[in-house]
Amino acid sequence: MAALDALGPAWIWIIAGLLLVGGELALPGVFLVWLGLAAGLTGLAEAAFGLPWQGQLLLFSVLAVAAVVLASRLNRERAPMLNLGAHRLIGRSFRLENGIVAGEGRVRLDDTLWRVAGPDLPAGTQVRVSGVEGTVLRVESVQQKEETVGSPGS
Secondary structure, eight states: OHHHHHHOHHHHHHHHHHHHHHHHHHSOSSSHHHHHHHHHHHHHHHHHHOOOHHHHHHHHHHHHHHHHHHHHHHHHHHHHHHTOGGGGGTTOEEEEEEEEETTEEEEEETTEEEEEESSOBOTTOEEEEEEEETTEEEEEEHHHHHHHHHSTTO
16 A cells, blocks of 8 residues: 555556556456546646645546547447448449349358349349348349330330
């Protein structure tokens, strides 16, 4: 305990901040890092201004709440892209890995084979994803789509 007293409150806050940030590595959840940041900033403020312990606790509380609110907002802005899954593929075009036979086939997207459903088409046909049903991509031939758009009756 004497060693902690010798360090002073600024270093105790900074060390606590480093321990919290380190704890984030052991228990990932993107929460402890914000508390660690608040503790580190509290330590720097105490070193610069010599705050009383009540001021230190108040500053830490305010910084912790502000950091968690900021993190929550940043996470919310990024979250919609995380949960789109296969829906993010709608509108993209790919070549059929296996032809579509009896309404089912496969397409390779990067390192993953996806099941596709659509009209019977030979392997190598360029298709566009038009929808998603569970883990199956609904596709249509890019060529058929262009013919429909370019036909005189449309």
